[in-house]
Amino acid sequence: MKKVLLLLLISLIIYAVFFSEKARLDREVDRLCAIDGGIRVYETVKLPPDKFDKHGQINFYRPTQGEDALGLEYIFKWDRHNYKKRDSEQGPHEVAIRQNHFKIIRKSDMKLLGEFVLYSRVGGDLPGPWAPSSYRCPELEINEYILMHRIFIKSGREIEG
Template sequence: MSGFYLLVLIGLWVFVGWVIYRLWRRWQPADLRRKILHVTIGLLLFSIWFGGAFWEVAGKKMYWDAQVRKLCAIDGGVKVYETVELTPDLLDWAGRIFIPSKDKATAADLYFYEKERQYLRRKNPTLIRTHTVIIRRSDNKVLGELIRYGRGGGDLPGPWHPSSFSCPDPVKGSNFENSIFLKGVKK
């Protein structure tokens, strides 16, 4: 389905380009000044047509990805204020560190996290800032924070899921919980 959709979009783009070319070729001036004007208008139409297509397909995403990188360089990433010894009760069944959110934490949970999302841009593509903090319940001390920026959307319209970009990259970046909860740390 999506392949057919892309072929239709490409076909429509080529057809409109062909119509513009035919209209441009139909007007053939005789004197030199008008020929120069004719070529200039043709180059301008060509630039607008291909520039607009490039902006719609790739330019928007490239621009907003650069904005995300810039915001990340300013204040994105992990900040650790205090490290804590990793105990077995903080691990889930797969051996990963599990910290519940504040609204799902029970009185028995020693730590919880709070997450705040702020939309910097709601149009397509969207730009979001996510601020996450891990808090110790006993004294309400913030142990660390993670600030992440992300872009979602900006693609050609279609039936597929929109692309996204975020930094720090959750796959390649440092794991937030592993930066705070360390094995073998003695206080």
């Protein structure tokens, strides 16, 4: 009976240390996200149909080109800020909190057309051979492609909300 109680006590301590910390970090991600997370579009740009592929995505995005990923007319900025950096050699219990900030700027007047801010947490799990868990805000599968889709619209297409 003493062994069972000791095992329960150790399990409770492990749970309190690891999972309450992970929950606290998830709340921090939510707090940061409430400040400036999500997509904001300041201006839409109508483009001719030949600038889109058959799936309706812009065809001039080249993700490997850095700030020139959108060609000569637009700047694509992707800034990352680590609030808490993770040492990937340590395992799933190591924690990272990161902000990814995507911006699309028109070069001719340097106007910010839109931006997307994502916060995420990786790790904070019990040590072991498994992959670390993650949490993000906004939770929806929003990425730079959705930002581009909301900024660059096909001529004749109505603006979607």
